[in-house]
Amino acid sequence: MSNMSDKTAERLLYLVSPIGLLIVWQILLMLGFGDRRFIPAPTDIAVRFVQLTMSGELITHTLVTLWRVFAGFIVGSVPAIAIGLLMAMFRPVRIFFDPLIAAIMPIPKVALMPLLLLAFGFGDGSKIALVAIAVFFPVIVNTYAGAANIDKIYWDVAKNYGASTWIMFTRIVFFGALPLIFAGLRISLAVAFVVLVAAEFVASKTGIGYLIWNSWELLQVDYMFVGIVVVGILGLITTVLIQELERLVIPWKQ
Amino acid sequence: MSASTDSPARRGAAIKIAGLRKEYGSGPGRVMALDNIDLTVTPGEFVCIVGPSGCGKSTLLRILAGLDHATSGTLTVDAAGWPVPNAMVFQESGLFPWMNVETNVGFGLMTRGINAGEAADRVDAALKLVGLTRFRRHYPHQLSGGMRQRGAIARAFVTDPGMLLMDEPFAALDAQNRAILQAELTRIWDVTKKTVVYITHSIEEALLLGDRTVVMTAQPGRIKRIIDIPFPHPRDVIALSGSAEFGEMKLAIWRILEEEVQRARAELAL
Numbered sequence: 001m002s003n004m005s006d007k008t009a010e011r012l013l014y015l016v017s018p019i020g021l022l023i024v025w026q027i028l029l030m031l032g033f034g035d036r037r038f039i040p041a042p043t044d045i046a047v048r049f050v051q052l053t054m055s056g057e058l059i060t061h062t063l064v065t066l067w068r069v070f071a072g073f074i075v076g077s078v079p080a081i082a083i084g085l086l087m088a089m090f091r092p093v094r095i096f097f098d099p100l101i102a103a104i105m106p107i108p109k110v111a112l113m114p115l116l117l118l119a120f121g122f123g124d125g126s127k128i129a130l131v132a133i134a135v136f137f138p139v140i141v142n143t144y145a146g147a148a149n150i151d152k153i154y155w156d157v158a159k160n161y162g163a164s165t166w167i168m169f170t171r172i173v174f175f176g177a178l179p180l181i182f183a184g185l186r187i188s189l190a191v192a193f194v195v196l197v198a199a200e201f202v203a204s205k206t207g208i209g210y211l212i213w214n215s216w217e218l219l220q221v222d223y224m225f226v227g228i229v230v231v232g233i234l235g236l237i238t239t240v241l242i243q244e245l246e247r248l249v250i251p252w253k254q
Numbered sequence: 255m256s257a258s259t260d261s262p263a264r265r266g267a268a269i270k271i272a273g274l275r276k277e278y279g280s281g282p283g284r285v286m287a288l289d290n291i292d293l294t295v296t297p298g299e300f301v302c303i304v305g306p307s308g309c310g311k312s313t314l315l316r317i318l319a320g321l322d323h324a325t326s327g328t329l330t331v332d333a334a335g336w337p338v339p340n341a342m343v344f345q346e347s348g349l350f351p352w353m354n355v356e357t358n359v360g361f362g363l364m365t366r367g368i369n370a371g372e373a374a375d376r377v378d379a380a381l382k383l384v385g386l387t388r389f390r391r392h393y394p395h396q397l398s399g400g401m402r403q404r405g406a407i408a409r410a411f412v413t414d415p416g417m418l419l420m421d422e423p424f425a426a427l428d429a430q431n432r433a434i435l436q437a438e439l440t441r442i443w444d445v446t447k448k449t450v451v452y453i454t455h456s457i458e459e460a461l462l463l464g465d466r467t468v469v470m471t472a473q474p475g476r477i478k479r480i481i482d483i484p485f486p487h488p489r490d491v492i493a494l495s496g497s498a499e500f501g502e503m504k505l506a507i508w509r510i511l512e513e514e515v516q517r518a519r520a521e522l523a524l
Binding site: 153154156157158159160161162163164167171172175176178250251252 | 316319320321338340341342344346348350351352353361362364365366393394395409413
């Protein structure tokens, strides 16, 4: 019982800092500190948020951004997981991919945007490709680390009990790496939003990134803040979703 | 198991090891782990191997299991008529954390393409044999160490192997659980009559379980002595461990082993 109330207290405490921040922000502006044309109050943003939602504009931009993140996430992470596992299973695969990863990973992925525009055009393709590339690296590195650190005894058991390479791949290495694969996916999710919003600033006429940049250029600062808040909310929701998915597919993790 | 009871005449695999050597590395850093091992195990025999830490007994078992290769010498295992030549039970259970008990136990059947219906029946029987039926849907982390080791034994028996290779399977358990599982293992072995090669560092365990005990020397591992254990089967391990004869044998084997333990210690100290 006391455990339950402890949990509730913790959850409430969790809300104290963001709500406190909003309240202080609101009060300062109402007292006349700062120019509300450039720094809108939380209430101004909330009003604009409702307006933009009602008009459907915000929904459109949000859906576009979500689609790009989702598609890029899948396109980037599936091959990253597959290659990461193969790297752990077969030494030549690792030797082949190691230098490529080491060389390409530190390149700021946004710097590839002009190239991707050239290759995939101005539409969704170039943005999805950018997200995919950005997601690929954290996922492959984590997948490989997860698979390479599987306790030796499990390889021995699998071998002694007659596991083929295919069974090794699908039943042992994949599941053994799964906790770290999810760690990689969580990191990638944040990275995906970062690069996508940046790309939408300049290379798009839709999406939350476009909304933010376009509003800034028109000095509609409250619109801009709505965009920023939406990115935060999307990040929060998708992170929670991925954590729930993790709980579902890794029931053996305490 | 069912196959064994159908044909009681069927006996486990025969093992013949001759002049087996195992070296690690090369040049001046070369380490000889096993030297000139000769051992014959008859079908259905329960052989225990004791020796000081680092004597290569686990290496010998891994070679028998096909997980490691001998540098020279010959190893022949005759497991004709057995669907699977060997199955190993590891020190820590080695149950896959991501599979529940049932899936873990059925692993060796799945890898060998046994059809689902037959596999399910055999898994049922194996779970019953080790008393884990109620925990079939549990994951290993939800089980005690003793229960995990039961699962590992079920996973080995379910494949109906010609020989069972056990690497200190009960070493990590508390005394009570160890005694219970030793009794269970002798019971199961009395029924199935599989060949068992059992590694242990406990003389007591070797005396309780085995038909013969192989005492190994410290590094490089050689066979120092092979001792017949005269106690008849089926054994009541609890009663046996209290008998005078048991105590005498334990002391006798300890005397043989003591020298090797001292030698291993002295080498570590250098």
